[in-house]
Structure formats: C-alpha cells, structure tokens
Amino acid sequence: xxxxxxxxxxxxxxxxxxxxxxxxxxxxxxxxxxxxxxxxxxxxxxxxxxxxxxxxxxxxxxxxxxxxxxxxxxxxxxxxxxxxxxxxxxxxxxxxxxxxxxxxxxxxxxxxxxxxxxxxxxxxxxxxxxxxxxxxxxxxxxxxxxxxxxxxxxxxxxxxxxxxxxxxxxxxxxxxxxxxxxxxxxxxxxxxxxxxxxxxxxxxxxxxxxxxxxxxxxxxxxxxxxxxxxxxxxxxxxxxxxxxxxxxxxxxxxxxxxxxxxxxxxxxxxxxxxxxxxxxxxxxxxxxxxxxxxxxxxxxxxxxxxxxxxxxxxxxxxxxxxxxxxxxxxxxxxxxxxxxxxxxxxxxxxxxxxxxxxxxxxxxxxxxxxxxxxxxxxxxxxxxxxxxxxxxxxxxxxxxxxxxxxxxxxxxxxxxxxxxxxxxxxxxxxxxxxxxxxxxxxxxxxxxxxxxxxxxxxxxxxxxxxxxxxxxxxxxxxxxxxxxxxxxxxxxxxxxxxxxxxxxxxxxxxxxxxxxxxxxxxxxxxxxxxxxxxxxxxxxxxxxxxxxxxxxxxxxxxxxxxxxxxxxxxxxxxxxxxxxxxxxxxxxxxxxxxxxxxxxxx
Amino acid sequence: xxxxxxxxxxxxxxxxxxxxxxxxxxxxxxxxxxxxxxxxxxxxxxxxxxxxxxxxxxxxxxxxxxxxxxxxxxxxxxxxxxxxxxxxxxxxxxxxxxxxxxxxxxxxxxxxxxxxxxxxxxxxxxxxxxxxxxxxxxxxxxxxxxxxxxxxxxxxxxxxxxxxxxxxxxxxxxxxxx
Numbered sequence: 064x065x066x067x068x069x070x071x072x073x074x075x076x077x078x079x080x081x082x083x084x085x086x087x088x089x090x091x092x093x094x095x096x097x098x099x100x101x102x103x104x105x106x107x108x109x110x111x112x113x114x115x116x117x118x119x120x121x122x123x124x125x126x127x128x129x130x131x132x133x134x135x136x137x138x139x140x141x142x143x144x145x146x147x148x149x150x151x152x153x154x155x156x157x158x159x160x161x162x163x164x165x166x167x168x169x170x171x172x173x174x175x176x177x178x179x180x181x182x183x184x185x186x187x188x189x190x191x192x193x194x195x196x197x198x199x200x201x202x203x204x205x206x207x208x209x210x211x212x213x214x215x216x217x218x219x220x221x222x223x224x225x226x227x228x229x230x231x232x233x234x235x236x237x238x239x240x241x242x243x244x245x246x247x248x249x250x251x252x253x254x255x256x257x258x259x260x261x262x263x264x265x266x267x268x269x270x271x272x273x274x275x276x277x278x279x280x281x282x283x284x285x286x287x288x289x290x291x292x293x294x295x296x297x298x299x300x301x302x303x304x305x306x307x308x309x310x311x312x313x314x315x316x317x318x319x320x321x322x323x324x325x326x327x328x329x330x331x332x333x334x335x336x337x338x339x340x341x342x343x344x345x346x347x348x349x350x351x352x353x354x355x356x357x358x359x360x361x362x363x364x365x366x367x368x369x370x371x372x373x374x375x376x377x378x379x380x381x382x383x384x385x386x387x388x389x390x391x392x393x394x395x396x397x398x399x400x401x402x403x404x405x406x407x408x409x410x411x412x413x414x415x416x417x418x419x420x421x422x423x424x425x426x427x428x429x430x431x432x433x434x435x436x437x438x439x440x441x442x443x444x445x446x447x448x449x450x451x452x453x454x455x456x457x458x459x460x461x462x463x464x465x466x467x468x469x470x471x472x473x474x475x476x477x478x479x480x481x482x483x484x485x486x487x488x489x490x491x492x493x494x495x496x497x498x499x500x501x502x503x504x505x506x507x508x509x510x511x512x513x514x515x516x517x518x519x520x521x522x523x524x525x526x527x528x529x530x531x532x533x534x535x536x537x538x539x540x541x542x543x544x545x546x547x548x549x550x551x552x553x554x555x556x557x558x559x560x561x562x563x564x565x566x567x568x569x570x571x572x573x574x575x576x577x578x579x580x581x582x583x584x585x586x587x588x589x590x591x592x593x594x595x596x597x598x599x600x601x602x603x604x605x606x607x608x609x610x611x612x613x614x615x616x617x618x619x620x621x622x623x624x625x626x627x628x629x630x631x632x633x634x635x636x637x638x639x640x641x642x643x644x645x646x647x648x649x650x651x652x653x654x655x656x657x658x659x660x661x662x663x664x665x
Numbered sequence: 666x667x668x669x670x671x672x673x674x675x676x677x678x679x680x681x682x683x684x685x686x687x688x689x690x691x692x693x694x695x696x697x698x699x700x701x702x703x704x705x706x707x708x709x710x711x712x713x714x715x716x717x718x719x720x721x722x723x724x725x726x727x728x729x730x731x732x733x734x735x736x737x738x739x740x741x742x743x744x745x746x747x748x749x750x751x752x753x754x755x756x757x758x759x760x761x762x763x764x765x766x767x768x769x770x771x772x773x774x775x776x777x778x779x780x781x782x783x784x785x786x787x788x789x790x791x792x793x794x795x796x797x798x799x800x801x802x803x804x805x806x807x808x809x810x811x812x813x814x815x816x817x818x819x820x821x822x823x824x825x826x827x828x829x830x831x832x833x834x835x836x837x838x839x840x841x842x843x
Binding site: 242 | 700
C-alpha cells in the first residue's frame with residue numbers, strides 16, 4: 064500500500080517553504096568558495112544585513128573572533144559582561160525591528176546570556192545569540208568550559224540549534240534569522256563547536272534564503288472575512304468599547320493603523336506597559352495604562368466596558384489581576400499573531416490570529432464610523448475624580464521627584480527622547496508619568512522584569528537610533544547590576560544619558576514590604592557608590608541633584624555635554640507608586656495614596 | 666458554547682479533565698524531543714503514556730501522547746506544541762474516530778497446576794505466550810486500554826511479577842490520514 068501523507072507547513076517557521084523561486088535568484092553571480100565555518104558565519108551575518116554585534120571572546124569562540132577582523136562591516140562591541148551583550152542586542156532589536164546579535168563563548172559566557180535571552184523571550188523580541196561550544200569530540204565529556212547550552216536555553220528561546228556539521232552552518236544561520244523575525248518574534252541561539260568553526264566547506268550564498276527574501280515572499284497572516292464581519296458587528300453594537308494596545312502594535316509597526324482605527328471608531332485606547340508609545344498619549348482617545356499600577360479610572364473603565372478589542376497583548380497577570388473578575392461585562396476581540404494566546408486568559412468572542420498591522424488595516428475597512436462621546440466623557444469623569452482625590456495630598460517640594468525628572472527630560476528633548484527604563488518603582492513612575500508622544504520611545508523589560516536591563520539595553524537602543532536622545536531611567540538598585548557597562552559606553556563613545564532615581568532602597572520591594580509585610584524592610588535598604596566620582600572614574604560625566612529646583616538645569620547640562628552623562632537624582636526615600644492593585648485581586652481593588660500617609664512621611 | 670459560558674485556559678474548572686490523545690509528527694533532529702517534553706513539563710501536563718517511533722515519512726518521528734486535561738487546557742497545549750520549531754503537525758484525536766493500541770508483556774506466576782488456566786485465559790484475550798519457565802509464563806497482549814487492563818486484572822490472582830507496557834499508538838479510522 065502506498066502511503067501519501069502531507070505535512071501541513073507552518074507559515075511562520077520557514078522550513079522548506081514554497082520559495083524555491085527565490086533560491087534560484089542570483090545563483091549565477093554568487094560563486095561557491097571553500098571557507099572555514101568561522102568565515103561562513105561572518106558571510107551569512109553580512110548577508111543578513113548585520114552591522115552590529117555585542118559580545119565577549121573566549122576559548123571556544125576564538126576562531127570566529129579571528130575571522131571577524133576580516134569583515135570590517137561587522138562592528139563588534141566588546142561588553143563587560145555577556146548579560147549586557149544580550150540586553151544590548153535586545154535594545155537594538157526593540158529600537159530597529161531588526162535582529163540584535165550577541166556573541167559569547169561556551170560555558171560561563173553562554174550561561175551569562177541566559178537572563179538576556181529570557182528577557183527577550185518574554186517580550187517577544189528578535190535576537191540571535193551565537194555561542195561557541197567545545198569541539199565535537201569533547202561534547203558530553205565535561206570538558207573545560209563545556210555547558211549543555213542547548214539544554215539550558217530550550218525553554219527560553221524560540222529555538223536553539225547545535226551546528227553538528229560545517230555544511231549545515233550557513234543554512235542554520237539564515238534559518239535562525241528567519242525564525243527570529245517571523246510570526247511572533249523571539250530569541251534564537253546557535254551553538255557552534257570550535258572544530259566546526261575551523262572546518263572548511265564549500266560556501267554558496269544562494270543555497271539559503273535570507274530572512275529578508277523569506278519575509279518578502281512569506282504570507283502575512285491575515286484575518287478571515289468571517290472574523291472581520293463578526294468583529295465589525297460587535298464593534299457596531301458596543302456601547303462601552305475599549306481598545307487595549309500591546310507590544311504587538313509596536314512589533315508589527317501598526318502605529319498608523321491603530322491611530323486610524325481608533326479615530327474612525329471613536330474608541331478610547333488603553334496601552335499596556337509594552338504598548339506604551341504605540342499611541343500618542345496627548346490624543347483625546349488615549350486613556351492610559353491598565354493593571355497593577357494603572358490609574359484607577361483606567362481599571363474602572365475596563366470593569367465597565369462591554370467590548371475589548373485587544374491588539375497584540377497577552378493579558379499578563381499584571382494587567383488582568385484576578386482573572387475571573389477581569390472585564391466581567393466585556394466580550395473580547397483578540398488580535399494576536401500567536402494562536403496559543405487565544406482564550407489563554409480571557410475567552411475571545413472573536414479570535415483573530417493575524418499580524419496586528421494587517422488585522423487593523425482590514426478592520427478599518429470593515430467598521431463603520433462610530434461615536435462614543437458619552438462613554439468617553441464617563442471615563443474622563445472618573446479621571447477627574449481621581450485627580451480631585453489626589454489634589455488634597457500635600458507633597459514634598461524639596462527633593463527631585465520622579466515627575467519633575469520625567470517632565471524635564473520630555474521638555475528638554477521636545478518629547479523626542481527614547482526612554483529605557485529599568486525595573487521597579489522607576490519603571491512604573493516612568494510608565495505612568497512620562498508623556499509618550501514619539502512612537503516606540505518606551506523600552507523596558509516587561510514580562511521578565513529584569514533589573515539591570517536599562518543601561519546595557521540603552522547601548523543597543525542608541526546604536527540602533529543614533530539620532531535620538533536616549534535616556535536611561537533606573538533605580539539605585541538596578542543601575543548597580545550592570546554598572547560595568549559604563550566602560551563599554553566610554554570605549555565606544557556612545558552617548559546615553561542616565562537618570563538614577565536614587566532613594567537608597569530597593570524601592571518596589573520596600574513598598575510591598577510596607578503594604579504586605581508590616582513594614583519589615585528586610586534587605587531593602589541599599590547603599591551605592593558616589594555616582595559623580597564613579598562616572599569620573601570611567602571617564603564620563605556625573606552630576607548629583609538633591610534639590611527639585613536643580614532638576615531641569617541638570618537635564619539640560621546632560622544634553623549639552625557630549626558622551627554618556629549620569630545624573631544621580633536623590634529622591635525621597637520612601638515614596639510609593641500609586642495606585643496599586645492588591646496582588647491576586649480584581650484590578651479595581653486598589654491602594655490609593657492618602658493624605659494621612661503622606662503627612663506622616665517626613 | 667458561547668464565550669461567556671466557556672472558561673478561559675487559566676480558569677478551567679478543577680476536575681474537568683478527561684483523556685486526550687495527541688499525535689505529533691516531529692523532525693528527527695537534535696533536541697526536538699526535549700523541546701516537546703519541556704512544553705509538557707512546563708504545562709504540568711498529566712501524561713498517561715508517551716510513545717515515539719518512526720513514521721511513514723523519512724526523518725519524521727511520530728509521537729503519541731495521552732494526557733489528562735480539560736478541553737480548553739488541551740487546546741492551549743496543542744497550540745503551544747505547534748510552536749515548537751521541529752513539530753511538523755499535531756492532531757488531537759477524537760476518541761470515537763480513533764484506533765488506539767498498546768502492547769503489554771506480562772510475567773505471571775504459574776506452576777504446573779495453573780499453567781493451563783493461565784494460557785487458556787490469555788487465549789480469551791488474544792494474547793500470545795512468549796516465554797515459559799517452571800515458575801512463570803510471560804504473555805504478550807495487544808489491544809486498547811480496556812482489554813489490557815482487563816487481562817492484567819484477571820491475572821492478578823496468579824501473582825503478576827512484572828508488567829511492561831508500551832503506551833498507546835493511535836490513528837484515525839477510515840481512509841483519511843492526519
């Protein structure tokens with residue numbers, strides 16, 4: 064009996080897709096040459112359009128570093144710790160939409176990448192990690208600096224490849240790029256044994272499809288006509304609709320589509336943490352960030368909504384709070400490119416597995432113009448109540464406070480700055496109080512919440528967007544986690560401006576201790592270096608600001624000064640991020656700032 | 666079922682699980698199997714059986730995984746497994762259309778007095794005798810879960826020394842393939 068089975072091809076992976084036409088293209092003018100694996104790797108990187116790599120050499124990756132000097136278009140940035148290489152590649156990817164590349168040696172080099180890979184994995188950013196591996200005869204024998212990096216990284220990458228033969232190397236590199244960029248983006252790792260880097264084989268560029276050739280030919284997942292009709296019906300019938308825009312809007316470059324869709328339907332827009340800067344916050348339809356540290360009125364709007372149009376978001380627990388009480392009256396139109404996100408947290412009445420840009424473009428055509436002014440007014444009235452409640456609180460005027468710092472940065476840069484935040488209070492204050500007007504100007508580790516992310520990520524952001532002013536906003540805890548990268552910034556002459564919100568505490572943990580652990584400040588008070596002297600020791604400029612009135616001048620000075628500048632803003636030691644949803648409860652169950660608490664602070 | 670009646674994956678009611686048979690075609694490549702196992706582990710899937718073998722296609726392995734999970738839970742699991750790079754195809758087989766078989770080797774105590782009984786009993790189940798010693802009989806039986814379970818329980822009274830089961834392989838009835 065003849066068995067004829069067909070394998071369904073997955074659109075996003077690029078395993079032998081129907082792009083044979085492309086394979087033939089240009090085959091004539093690219094002749095085959097015999098090259099070592101290390102050179103093939105460089106050739107393939109150049110062919111993928113790579114210009115920047117962040118990395119650190121070591122024994123098992125030395126053949127690659129030897130080849131690197133023959134490829135002057137590949138600019139390698141020597142970081143001071145491999146974790147920073149992964150974060151920098153991540154920052155570069157978030158800033159440019161291109162694949163960020165990081166390189167490390169085997170063993171400790173590779174394991175140091177782990178936090179950075181996980182950060183990229185959780186936030187769906189396309190990075191490629193290249194790791195050296197001990198020679199094939201030594202694998203599995205506990206050789207010096209041997210780690211099973213494939214085993215270690217399997218749960219935190221989209222895919223990881225061990226290159227077992229030099230003949231496979233070029234195709235694996237291109238496959239890795241195709242995979243990192245297609246569908247829901249994510250990190251990919253290639254582990255290359257040292258002897259594979261040295262082995263020679265015939266290299267013919269045209270034998271593999273590059274990621275740009277593949278993506279040009281690949282079909283972008285689009286919504287079905289039935290789904291569009293159903294979605295348009297729900298949108299037409301809704302009285303209290305909301306758009307929730309997530310990272311997918313930014314990843315698919317759907318700013319314009321989101322803008323037009325919101326305006327045509329007249330539906331207010333909520334932006335999640337990673338969706339911040341996907342929609343201009345000064346727009347009348349922009350209502351802010353939801354969830355744990357979102358303003359109360361945004362969470363109330365979610366609870367009152369009868370329809371949520373979720374675009375490229377995954378309803379993380381920091382957004383949803385207690386799932387069973389999340390948006391109890393709302394039906395959901397869920398647009399996401401990853402089918403496994405459908406119904407994961409909230410059941411979608413209309414699941415649309417598609418690229419956000421394509422789905423929004425199609426929805427714009429499918430919907431009728433709407434008017435939700437009474438609903439918008441209702442939400443705005445809740446906002447006014449929030450502001451009214453807060454107005455009675457007497458605040459300290461002496462110290463620099465987060466809002467004054469953020470306002471100064473926005474004013475000094477005319478809103479053109481790209482802000483890279485760390486994790487904790489600094490991150491939430493910035494998310495809440497900065498005015499996001501420039502598309503893709505907010506970069507942070509959302510899913511993993513990686514302290515130490517901001518400084519190295521900002522290197523990649525700045526190198527990806529050299530014309531944009533790039534500001535790091537970090538706490539005094541997180542900044543010390545990758546502070547060594549000041550040396551890299553200096554060596555490369557990268558101009559990143561660093562605002563440290565220094566309160567002498569691991570502030571977010573201290574805040575939780577205050578609320579939920581009876582004020583038992585276990586291991587949260589933290590000291591740091593004299594940042595002015597530290598900056599100077601690294602050959603950079605440092606400024607210390609202890610008074611509110613000096614904030615704007617310091618920010619101005621930092622912008623005037625060439626190169627990286629660090630400003631140590633000494634803020635109030637026990638400020639909290641308000642409001643705050645009590646973890647594990649409904650998002651309307653919020654702790655708000657009170658007049659009493661603040662009065663007793665001094 | 667409407668969306669308001671149906672639970673999302675994260676709030677599927679406790680104890681709403683039942684057995685599902687997943688068939689996965691996967692590239693026979695380094696690390697492919699680990700990735701699948703990783704997803705199952707991370708999802709805390711309650712695996713009942715897991716089998717792997719060659720398929721009709723070159724370089725493609727066929728996995729059959731029987732798990733106990735809720736309807737929404739298994740849908741999510743399927744989508745997550747589909748994302749594994751080397752997974753080429755995955756199907757959640759519906760029980761009414763599924764042929765499902767496993768093979769079991771059962772080593773039973775059996776002296777002179779009982780040997781005939783044991784062998785006779787095994788014939789009722791279509792089992793074969795594959796080994797005989799003065800103290801034991803080893804049987805080979807193939808069938809669906811019910812049949813294998815039943816034979817094992819029938820043999821309990823003689824004293825079972827060892828049972829080795831392959832876990833299930835499955836395919837759909839009729840002319841269609843997955």
